Amino acid sequence: MSMFRRTFPRKARDLRRYPGFRAMTWACMIFLYGPIIVIAIYSFNEIRSITVWGGFSLDWYVMAFKDELIQRAAITSLIVAVSASTISTCFAIAAAIAMRRRMFRGREGVFVIISLPLIVPEIISAVASLAFFVLVGIPLGIGSILLAHSVFCIPFAYLPISSRLDGIEPYFDEAARDLYANGWRAFTHVLFPLMFPGVLSGFMLAFIISLDDFIITNFVAGPGATTLPLAIYGLVRTGLTPEINAISTLLLGVSITFVTLSYLVGRMQARVSP
Amino acid sequence: MADVVQPALPESTKRRERAQRLLRATLLMPSLLTITAFLVAPLFIILVYSFLTPGTYGGVIWEFTPNAYIQFLFERDIFDDSLVFSTAYLGIYGRSFIQAVVSTSICFLIGFPTAYFIATRPVRQKNMWVLLVTVPYWVNLLIRTIAMLFLIRDEGPLNHTLIWLGAISDPIHIAYTYYGVGIGLVYSYLPFMILPIYATIERFDFRLVEAARDLYADRWTTMWRIILPLCRPGIVAGSLLVFIPSLGSFIAPDLLGGGKNLMIGNLIALQFQGSRNWPFGSAAAMILMTVVLVTLVFYARQQSRAKVRLH
Amino acid sequence: MKISTASHPTNAANLSNDRRRRDSRGDIGARGTETAVAVESVTKIYGEGARAVRALDAVDLLIKDNEFFTLLGPSGCGKTTMLRCIAGFEHLSAGRILLFGDEIGHLPPDKRPVNTVFQQYALFPHMTVRANVSFGLRMLRRPSAEITEVVDRVLALVHMEQLADRRPNQLSGGQQQRVALARALATQPKVLLLDEPLSALDLKLRQQMRLELKQLQVETGITFIFVTHDQEEALTMSDRIAVMSEGHVQQIGTPEEIYERPINHFVADFIGQTNFLEAEIERIEGGFAICRGPGGARVVAKVTDGCDVGKRIDLSIRPEKISLAPPSGEQGELRGIVERPIYLGTDTHFPVRLDDGMIMLVRVQNAHGGNQPVTVGSAVALNFDAGAAWVLVD
Numbered sequence: 001m002s003m004f005r006r007t008f009p010r011k012a013r014d015l016r017r018y019p020g021f022r023a024m025t026w027a028c029m030i031f032l033y034g035p036i037i038v039i040a041i042y043s044f045n046e047i048r049s050i051t052v053w054g055g056f057s058l059d060w061y062v063m064a065f066k067d068e069l070i071q072r073a074a075i076t077s078l079i080v081a082v083s084a085s086t087i088s089t090c091f092a093i094a095a096a097i098a099m100r101r102r103m104f105r106g107r108e109g110v111f112v113i114i115s116l117p118l119i120v121p122e123i124i125s126a127v128a129s130l131a132f133f134v135l136v137g138i139p140l141g142i143g144s145i146l147l148a149h150s151v152f153c154i155p156f157a158y159l160p161i162s163s164r165l166d167g168i169e170p171y172f173d174e175a176a177r178d179l180y181a182n183g184w185r186a187f188t189h190v191l192f193p194l195m196f197p198g199v200l201s202g203f204m205l206a207f208i209i210s211l212d213d214f215i216i217t218n219f220v221a222g223p224g225a226t227t228l229p230l231a232i233y234g235l236v237r238t239g240l241t242p243e244i245n246a247i248s249t250l251l252l253g254v255s256i257t258f259v260t261l262s263y264l265v266g267r268m269q270a271r272v273s274p
Numbered sequence: 275m276a277d278v279v280q281p282a283l284p285e286s287t288k289r290r291e292r293a294q295r296l297l298r299a300t301l302l303m304p305s306l307l308t309i310t311a312f313l314v315a316p317l318f319i320i321l322v323y324s325f326l327t328p329g330t331y332g333g334v335i336w337e338f339t340p341n342a343y344i345q346f347l348f349e350r351d352i353f354d355d356s357l358v359f360s361t362a363y364l365g366i367y368g369r370s371f372i373q374a375v376v377s378t379s380i381c382f383l384i385g386f387p388t389a390y391f392i393a394t395r396p397v398r399q400k401n402m403w404v405l406l407v408t409v410p411y412w413v414n415l416l417i418r419t420i421a422m423l424f425l426i427r428d429e430g431p432l433n434h435t436l437i438w439l440g441a442i443s444d445p446i447h448i449a450y451t452y453y454g455v456g457i458g459l460v461y462s463y464l465p466f467m468i469l470p471i472y473a474t475i476e477r478f479d480f481r482l483v484e485a486a487r488d489l490y491a492d493r494w495t496t497m498w499r500i501i502l503p504l505c506r507p508g509i510v511a512g513s514l515l516v517f518i519p520s521l522g523s524f525i526a527p528d529l530l531g532g533g534k535n536l537m538i539g540n541l542i543a544l545q546f547q548g549s550r551n552w553p554f555g556s557a558a559a560m561i562l563m564t565v566v567l568v569t570l571v572f573y574a575r576q577q578s579r580a581k582v583r584l585h
Numbered sequence: 586m587k588i589s590t591a592s593h594p595t596n597a598a599n600l601s602n603d604r605r606r607r608d609s610r611g612d613i614g615a616r617g618t619e620t621a622v623a624v625e626s627v628t629k630i631y632g633e634g635a636r637a638v639r640a641l642d643a644v645d646l647l648i649k650d651n652e653f654f655t656l657l658g659p660s661g662c663g664k665t666t667m668l669r670c671i672a673g674f675e676h677l678s679a680g681r682i683l684l685f686g687d688e689i690g691h692l693p694p695d696k697r698p699v700n701t702v703f704q705q706y707a708l709f710p711h712m713t714v715r716a717n718v719s720f721g722l723r724m725l726r727r728p729s730a731e732i733t734e735v736v737d738r739v740l741a742l743v744h745m746e747q748l749a750d751r752r753p754n755q756l757s758g759g760q761q762q763r764v765a766l767a768r769a770l771a772t773q774p775k776v777l778l779l780d781e782p783l784s785a786l787d788l789k790l791r792q793q794m795r796l797e798l799k800q801l802q803v804e805t806g807i808t809f810i811f812v813t814h815d816q817e818e819a820l821t822m823s824d825r826i827a828v829m830s831e832g833h834v835q836q837i838g839t840p841e842e843i844y845e846r847p848i849n850h851f852v853a854d855f856i857g858q859t860n861f862l863e864a865e866i867e868r869i870e871g872g873f874a875i876c877r878g879p880g881g882a883r884v885v886a887k888v889t890d891g892c893d894v895g896k897r898i899d900l901s902i903r904p905e906k907i908s909l910a911p912p913s914g915e916q917g918e919l920r921g922i923v924e925r926p927i928y929l930g931t932d933t934h935f936p937v938r939l940d941d942g943m944i945m946l947v948r949v950q951n952a953h954g955g956n957q958p959v960t961v962g963s964a965v966a967l968n969f970d971a972g973a974a975w976v977l978v979d
Contacts (some may be wrong), residue, residue, distance in 0.1 A: 015483050016394045020491060025403075026388040031384070032410045032464065035421035038431055042447065091304040096300035110302060111308055120313070121522030121566060123539040124559045127546045128316035131323060131556070151312045154305050165422070174674050175707035178695040179721035181770065183297075186695075189720075193711045203413070212414035215524050219546065231417050236420055236529065245424070248417045253412040263405060286691030287676040 020142060036252060039101075043245035060246035070247060073231035077211055078229065080145050085206035088153035089161075095154075096162040101170065117152040125152070126219040133220060140222025148220045149210045156209045157202035160266050164198025201266035208258040212251075317563075324556035334552050342557035363541070367561070370537040373452065373527075374520035377459035378467075381516045384460070385467035390501075392468075393475035404472065411465035413511065419525050422461050423449055431471075451533025458526030466515040475501075476509025507577075514573055518566055538562050619685065621776055621808040622648040622671060627680035629832075630656055640666040643680070648776075648810060649787030649825075650685075653802045655811045657819040658829035659855070664812045667829070668778050671810065672701045684775060695724070699776040702768035704784060706761045708753035713774055714740075714764050715749045721772040725732070739767045742801070742868040759790045764803070776808045783818065795822050816856050820844065822905040828852050844903075851899040860899040860907075860945045862974070866892055874976055876900065882942040886974035899977045905946035909935065909959055912966040919967040921945065923959055937965060 043061070047054030064070055095114060099107065117125065129148045130140075138144055174193065176186035192199075214229040221230060228251060234245050277285065283291075324342050325332040347364065348357040392403040424446045425432050433445035456505045478501070486496040502509070524539035531537070536544075538558065545555025612667045624646035631638045641663045648654045656664035669675045671682060682690045689697050700721065708717050715736055722732045743763040752762055762782055769777055779798075783791045799822050813819055818838040818876045819826050828835045828843060828851070836848040847853035850861070864876035864884055874888040878900070886900050912920050921937035924944070928951075935947040947965065948972030959965065 018387070018390065018497065021387040021391040024384065025391040028384050028464070028468075029390040029406065031461070032407070035425045035461070036410070036413075036418065038606070039421040039424050042431070091308060094301040095305040099297045103535065104295075104298065110306065113306055113314070116309055116313055119318070119566075119570070121519065121539070121562060123522050123524045123542050124317070124320070124563055125313060127542060127555060127559060128320045129312065130546060131319050131552065132312065132316035135319060151309055158305075169705070170705075171703050171705060171707040172709065174672075175701070175703060175709070176720075177674075178672060178699075178701045180695045180724040181720075181766070182434060182693075182695050185724060189724075190709055194709075195534050208412065212416070214414075214416040219543075229414065232420070233416060236423075238560055240420075240424055240427075248420055251414055251423075252417055255417075256409055258583055259409050259412040260405065263408070283676075283678055284680075284690065287678070290676055290691070290693070 039245050040249040040252070043242065043249040045229050045242065048242055057122065061250070063243050064246045064250070067243070069226070069231055070228070073226045073228045076142060076145075076225055077227040077229075080142065080149055081207050082211040083146055084149035084210045085157065087150045087205050088206050089157045089203045091150075092154055092157035092161050092206075093195075093199060096158055096165050097187075099162065100165050114158055115155055118155050122215045122236045126216040129216060130219045140220060141225045144220045144222065145217055145225060145227065148216050149213065152213070152216065153206035153210055157206040160201040160205060160262070161195065161198045164195050164201075164266070168194050197265050197267075201262045204258050204262035204265070208255050208262070212255060314359055316498050323338075323553055326473065326553050328551045328553050339553075342551075342553040344563070345554055346557060363388055363558070366536050366541050367440045367538060369452070369535070370539075372520055373456060373459060373537060374517050377456055377463070377520050378513050378517045380456070380460050381464050381467040382513065385464055385512065386471055386509070389471035390467045390475055392474050393478075400476075407465050407468050407472075412464075415462055416525055418461065419458055419529050422458055423454075423507075423529050427456060442458055450532055450534070452531065452535045454530040454532075455527045455535050455537070458530040459520045459523060462523065465517040466519075467512040469503060470511035470515065471508040475503045478504065510573065510576070514569065518569065521565065522562055598847060620708060621650040621652070621685060622646070623681075623683040623686075624648075624667070624671070625681045625683070627667070627670060627682060628678045629663075629670060629675060630678040636910065638885040639832050641670070644829075644832070644834055646827060646834065646837070648808060650808055651806045653799065653809045653811065653822060653824045653925040655813060655819045655823040655826045656829055657813060657816060657826050657855075659814055659836075661831070663832040664814075665780055666827050667744040668701075668780055668810065668812050671776070672699060672778050673697050682712050684923075697777055698772075698774050700772060700774040701763075702765050702769045702776045703781065704781045706753075706765040706782075708761055708764055708768070710753050713750050713752055714745065714756070717753070718749075718768045718771050720768065725772060735771055736767075739771045742770070742804075743767045743797075758785055759794070762786065762794065766798075770805065770807070771799075774807065776810060777802075779809060779811045781813055783813070791818075793800070798822065798853075820856070828855060830855075846887075846975060847901060850899065850901075853975075853977060857903065858946060858948075859901045859903055861977075862943075862945075863897065864900050865897050866894050866976075868894055873971060876974075876976075877932045878918065878919060879943060881917065882919035884919070884974055885971035886976050888976045890977065891974055891977065900974040901977055902945075902969060902974045904934065904946045905950075907930075907945070907947045907967050907969045909937075909947055909949065909965045910968055912964050921959055921965060921967060923963050923965055925961055926959070935959065937967060 004086075016058075044056050044058070045054055046057035046059065092235060095110075099110065125148075129144075130152075131141060133144050133147075138147070168191070172190055173186055176190040177183075212229060214233060217227050217230055218233070222228070226234075228247070232244060232247055232251075235241065235247075323334050325338050325340065327337045327339050327341065329335050334583050344357065345363075347359065349360040349362075388407070392400060392407070395403060424430055428445040428447060428449065429431075430449070433442075436442050437445065448457065482500055482504070483496055486500045491499070521537075523537060524543060527535055527537040527540050528543075531540070542555050542558045542562070545551045545558065591930050613842075625642055626643045626645060627641055628639065629641040631640055644663070644667060646667075656667055658664050666675060666873070670677060670749050671897045673689070673692060673696075676805055677690050680690075681688055682696065684699065691927065708714075709720070712720070718740060719732050719736045722735060727735075735747075737746065740749055743766050745760065745767060748756065748760060753764070754861060756764065762785075763781070783794050786794060795818060798809075798811075811819075820843075823840055825837060825839055826843050827837045836852045838846075843852060844856055847856065847859075853859045853861075862878050862884070864878040864886075867875045867877055869888065869892065872888065874886050874892060876884045876886055876898075878884045884900060893897065907922075912918060919939070921939040924936040924938055926936075927934040930951070932948050935949065937945045937947055939945060947967065
C-alpha cells in the first residue's frame with residue numbers, strides 16, 4: 001500500500017473520485033438556480049427588453065406593490081398561510097406526541113393517513129376537494145382555501161416535529177413525572193421547550209407550503225378569493241411581463257428565506273442528551 | 275420464560291392503561307379527522323362521481339353509468355351510435371407515462387453523479403451542498419416553472435444569448451413543446467432524485483470500493499458492479515419520488531406545453547373547468563390514482579421494511 | 586425457592602416519628618424497624634402471547650426504613666424493572682407495592698413520594714443546575730423562599746454550590762451525577778431510587794462516589810434502593826442485598842451473609858469467585874456435614890437445613906479460604922497438580938487440577954514477595970478449615 005502512495009499522485013489515488021462528476025454537480029446547480037437568478041436579474045431591469053440592460057431599477061417592484069389585485073392576493077395569502085400553519089402545527093404536535101415511541105395497534109395506519117396528502121397527486125386532491133365542497137355546500141372562498149390548506153399542511157408540520165421528538169430520550173419525561181409534575185406540566189415545562197426547534201421548523205415549513213400552493217388553491221378558491229400564486233398565474237396567462245418577474249422574485253426571496261431558516265432552526269440544539 | 279396464559283391485570287393497571295389509550299386517541303383525533311374528512315372522504319366522492327352522469331352546467335346527475343370509463347377508451351360514432359376504439363385519451367396517458375419515464379431517467383443521469391459528488395465531500399461542505407439542493411424544491415413550484423419558461427422561450431434570455439454568441443441563427447423552439455415540458459418536469463423534481471441517493475451513498479461503505487479496485491477492477495466497472503447495485507434502494511426511492519409527481523403533473527405541461535401537450539393532470543383539470551364533465555374527470559383521476567397506488571404497493575412489497583418517504 | 590430474609594416487625598407501636606435519627610454506630614438493629622417499601626408478589630410481563638417476557642415473577646421484598654438496600658444481578662434480571670415499578674414508570678401486571686403501609690401501585694409517578702436518580706442523569710438541558718434542582722419543589726408549589734433555602738442546602742450537601750448557574754452540558758459526568766442526586770433529594774422523598782448511577786464514571790471517581798453516597802444515606806436517613814450489576818459496589822455500600830436473576834429474587838441478606846452463606850449456585854457464582862465440589866454427605870454432627878469429596882477426600886462443611894445423610898450435594902469453597910501444602914499422603918486428603926499460576930499483584934491464583942480432572946482455584950496472598958514456592962506440575966494438598974466449605978442446598 002505504501003508503494004502505491006509513493007508512485008501515484010494524490011488525485012488519482014482517491015478511489016472514490018469519478019471524473020466528470022464534479023462538473024455534473026456544478027451543471028446541476030446552475031440548472032437549478034439559473035432560471036431563478038435570471039428572473040431575479042431581469043426584475044431589476046429598467047426597461048422591458050430582454051436584450052438590453054437599461055439600468056438598475058425598482059420600478060417593477062413599485063408597480064407590483066401598488067397593484068390592487070396583488071395587494072388583495074398577498075393579504076389573502078398571508079391570512080390563509082398563518083391560519084393554516086397555526087392550526088396544522090397544533091394538530092401535528094398532538095399527533096406527534098401520540099405517535100411517539102410506543103407501538104400500538106393501528107400505528108402504521110395512522111402514519112399512512114397523516115402522510116396521505118403527500119402521497120395523493122395534487123391534481124387529484126384539488127378536484128376531489130372541489131367536488132367535496134360543492135357537494136357538502138361549503139362556499140368556495142377564503143374558508144374553503146383555509147380548510148384545504150390545513151389538510152396538506154399537517155404532514156409538513158408533522159415531519160420535523162416528529163423527527164425532533166424522536167431525539168428526545170424518554171427519561172426526560174420520566175424525570176419530570178418523578179419530580180411531581182403531572183402530564184400537562186411535564187409537557188409545558190420539559191417536553192415542549194425541548195421540542196420547540198422542531199415545532200418552529202414545522203411551522204415555518206407549513207407556512208411556506210401554504211403560501212406557495214397553487215394547484216389545490218386554484219380549484220377550491222372559487223371566483224371570489226385570490227391568493228398570490230393564483231394572481232401570478234392569471235397574469236402569466238396574459239403574457240410575461242417584468243411585473244411578474246418582480247413579484248416572482250419577491251415571493252422566491254420570501255420562500256428561500258423561510259425554508260433556509262426552517263432548516264437552520266431545526267438543526268439548533270441538535271443534541272438533546274448529555 | 276414465555277407464558278401463554280397471563281394472569282388478569284389488577285384494576286388499577288387496567289384503568290391507567292385505558293386512560294393512556296384515551297389520551298392517545300384524543301391527541302390523534304384532530305389530525306385524523308381533518309384528513310379523513312377533507313381528503314379521504316373527497317376521494318371517495320370522486321370515486322362515486324366517476325360512475326355518474328355529467329350535469330349540463332358542470333356537477334353531476336345522480337344516475338349511475340359506466341359511461342365515463344367507456345369514454346376513456348371508446349368514442350360513440352355519431353351516426354350509428356356504435357362504439358369505436360379511440361386512442362385520444364389513451365394517447366394522453368401514454369405520452370404522460372413516457373414523459374414521466376424520460377424525465378425520471380434524465381433526473382437520474384444528472385442526479386446520481388451530483389448525489390455521489392456531494393456525498394463524498396468533507397462533512398462541513400456536505401451540509402451546505404445538501405441545503406443548496408433542497409431549497410429550490412421547497413420554493414414555489416409555480417414560480418420556478420415561470421422562471422424556466424421565461425428563460426427558454428423564443429424571446430427569452432437563453433435564445434438571445436445563443437444568437438448573440440453566434441451559435442444559432444434562429445431561436446431554438448423549446449417552450450410550448452414536449453421538450454419544454456420534459457425540461458420543466460426535470461426542473462421540478464430533480465432535488466427529489468438527489469436526496470435519497472445522497473442518503474444511500476452517505477451510508478455506503480467505501481472499503482468495498484477499495485476491495486474491488488484491489489482486485490483489478492477499474493473505476494467504471496466498480497461503479498457498474500459494486501456501487502450502483504448497492505445503492506439500489508436510494509435509486510428506486512428517488513425514481514419513485516420523481517416518477518409519481520411527474521405522472522400527475524399539472525403546472526409544467528400547462529405553462530410549458532402551450533395547451534397542446536396535455537398530460538393527465540391537464541386532462542383532469544380540464545374536465546372540472548372548461549369541459550365540465552365531472553364524471554369523466556373523476557374517472558381519469560381514478561385511473562391515475564390506481565396507477566400511483568399500484569406503483570406504491572409494488573414498491574412497498576419490494577421493501578421488507580416499508581419506509582415510504584414521499585413528496 | 587427458599588428466600589432468606591430476616592423477619593422484621595411492622596409493629597405500629599414501634600413506629601418512630603423521627604425517621605431521620607442518625608445512629609453513630611451505624612448498626613442495623615439501632616435504626617428504625619419500620620418497613621419502608623413492601624413488594625408483594627409483584628409480576629411484570631412485557632408483550633403478549635407467545636412472545637411475552639416475564640421481567641418480574643412474583644417478587645417479594647421487604648425494605649426497611651433508613652436502609653441502604655441494593656438490587657444486584659446481571660443484565661436482564663429484572664432489577665431495573667423492579668425499580669421502575671416502585672417509581673411508577675411501569676404498571677404492575679400483578680401484585681402490590683406498599684410505601685410505609687400505603688398502597689402506591691395505582692398511583693402515577695408524580696403522586697408517589699419517591700424520587701429517582703437516573704442512570705443517564707436526565708438533567709433537563711434547557712435549565713440551569715439551580716432550576717433543575719428546584720424543579721420538584723416548584724412542581725409541589727413550595728414558597729420561593731423555602732425553595733431557595735432548600736436548593737442551597739442540598740447543593741452544599743453534594744458540594745456543587747459553586748456551579749449552581751451552569752447548564753448541564755457545561756458539567757463533567759461526575760458533576761452531573763451530583764446534580765442529579767441533589768435534584769432527587771431536594772424534595773425529601775421517603776425513598777430514593779438509584780438506577781446504576783455510577784456506571785458511567787471512571788474507576789477512581791466511582792470509588793469516591795461510593796463512599797459519598799453511603800455517607801449521604803447515613804446523614805439523611807432516607808431509604809436508598811440502589812440498583813447495580815457490580816457486585817463489588819453492592820458489597821461495599823449495602824446494608825442488605827437482594828440478588829436477582831431472571832425475574833426472581835435468589836437471596837436477600839447482608840453482604841456477609843450473601844458472600845459466606847450463598848443459598849444456591851447462582852448466588853455463590855455471581856458474587857466473587859468460588860469453587861464447586863461434588864460430594865456426598867456421610868454424616869451430620871453439630872452443624873457440620875462430614876462429606877466424601879472427589880478422590881475420596883474428606884471435607885467438613887458448614888450446613889443449614891435441608892440436608893440428609895447420603896445426599897449428593899455441591900460444596901462451595903471460596904479460593905481465598907484454601908491453602909496449599911505438600912501432600913502428606915494421609916487418607917482423605919484433597920490432592921491435585923498445580924497448573925500455571927496467575928500473578929495479580931496483590932495475590933496469586935493457582936489453578937489446581939484434581940485427580941478427577943476438575944480444576945480448583947486457590948488464591949494466595951503475596952504477603953512475602955512475589956514468587957510463591959510452588960512450581961508448575963508439583964503435587965499439592967488443598968487444606969481449608971472445617972466449615973470453610975459451604976453446602977449448597979439446591
